[in-house]
Amino acid sequence: MLLEYFKSALPEKMVIFLTEQKVTSPSKAAVLADEFVLTHTNAKGPPSPPQGDRECFYCHKKGHIIVDCFSLKHKQFSPNLPQSKGMGLKSVTTRYQDVTKSRP
Known part of the structure; x- marks a missing residue:
C-alpha cells in the first residue's frame, strides 16, 4: 500500500x-x-537560458551571444574592411632612487 x-x-x-x-x-x-x-541527471549543470533571452555583448542584439555574433564574424573575416590597429605601450618611465649611493 x-x-x-x-x-x-x-x-x-x-x-x-x-x-x-x-x-x-x-x-x-x-x-x-x-x-x-x-x-540519470545531467552532469553539465542547470540548462542554459533560452536563446531569445540572451544579448550579445558585441552588437547588443538579442537572440545570440558574442561567440555566435554574425557582425563580429563579418568584421573579422572581411578582406575589404581595414583592420583596426591596437593601441600599444609607447614608453615606460620609472622614478628610481639609488639608496645604496646615499648611504655614508
Missing part, C-alpha cells in the same frame, strides 16, 4: 525502473529512486 502511494508521486520513468527492479519495500524503493536520480 505504501509502496504504491510512493510510486504515484514519482515520474513515469522512475516508476518503470522501480518495477523492473521488483522492489517490495518503500525503503528499498527510496534508495533505488535516489540512485536513479543520481545516475
Whole structure:
C-alpha cells in the first residue's frame, strides 16, 4: 500500500525502473529512486537560458551571444574592411632612487 502511494508521486520513468527492479519495500524503493536520480541527471549543470533571452555583448542584439555574433564574424573575416590597429605601450618611465649611493 505504501509502496504504491510512493510510486504515484514519482515520474513515469522512475516508476518503470522501480518495477523492473521488483522492489517490495518503500525503503528499498527510496534508495533505488535516489540512485536513479543520481545516475540519470545531467552532469553539465542547470540548462542554459533560452536563446531569445540572451544579448550579445558585441552588437547588443538579442537572440545570440558574442561567440555566435554574425557582425563580429563579418568584421573579422572581411578582406575589404581595414583592420583596426591596437593601441600599444609607447614608453615606460620609472622614478628610481639609488639608496645604496646615499648611504655614508
